[in-house]
Amino acid sequence: MSLxxxxxxxxxxxxxPASGWAKSxxxxxxxxxxxxxxxxxxxxxVVIFWGFSRLGAGNKKRTEQKLWERQEKYALxxxxxxxxxREYLMREQKLHAQEAKIMSEVPGWEVGKSPxxxxxxxxxxxxxxxxxxxxxx
Numbered sequence: 805m806s807l808x809x810x811x812x813x814x815x816x817x818x819x820x821p822a823s824g825w826a827k828s829x830x831x832x833x834x835x836x837x838x839x840x841x842x843x844x845x846x847x848x849x850v851v852i853f854w855g856f857s858r859l860g861a862g863n864k865k866r867t868e869q870k871l872w873e874r875q876e877k878y879a880l881x882x883x884x885x886x887x888x889x890r891e892y893l894m895r896e897q898k899l900h901a902q903e904a905k906i907m908s909e910v911p912g913w914e915v916g917k918s919p920x921x922x923x924x925x926x927x928x929x930x931x932x933x934x935x936x937x938x939x940x941x
Contacts, residue, residue: 900915900916903916
């Protein structure tokens with residue numbers, strides 16, 4: 805069972821002396837606590853803006869470089885295609901001559917005509933030198 809507190813009890817509160825506490829010889833020296841909040845906000849905003857401007861400038865430069873490279877490729881495509889067509893024709897003529905030599909004894913054989921010839925669609929034949937067919941790639 806607990807005791808009831810005394811109804812007439814008045815607590816005594818501790819307090820400092822009326823004249824105040826004595827000055828300490830080691831006084832706290834408050835230093836500079838750094839930049840203010842608005843200064844931090846402004847500084848980071850400037851840095852972020854500068855970074856995004858550099859990013860945009862780099863993107864523009866990279867886009868111009870890609871456009872320039874693409875234009876160079878477009879200028880060279882006709883020359884490269886012409887060279888590939890010439891090589892294709894040279895290999896085709898060589899293989900037709902070889903085919904004529906091999907199939908000379910077969911009656912009714914037409915050199916260069918595919919047995920899968922179709923009137924509706926033309927596809928280029930797969931030209932490959934027979935001497936190179938067994939080589940490793």
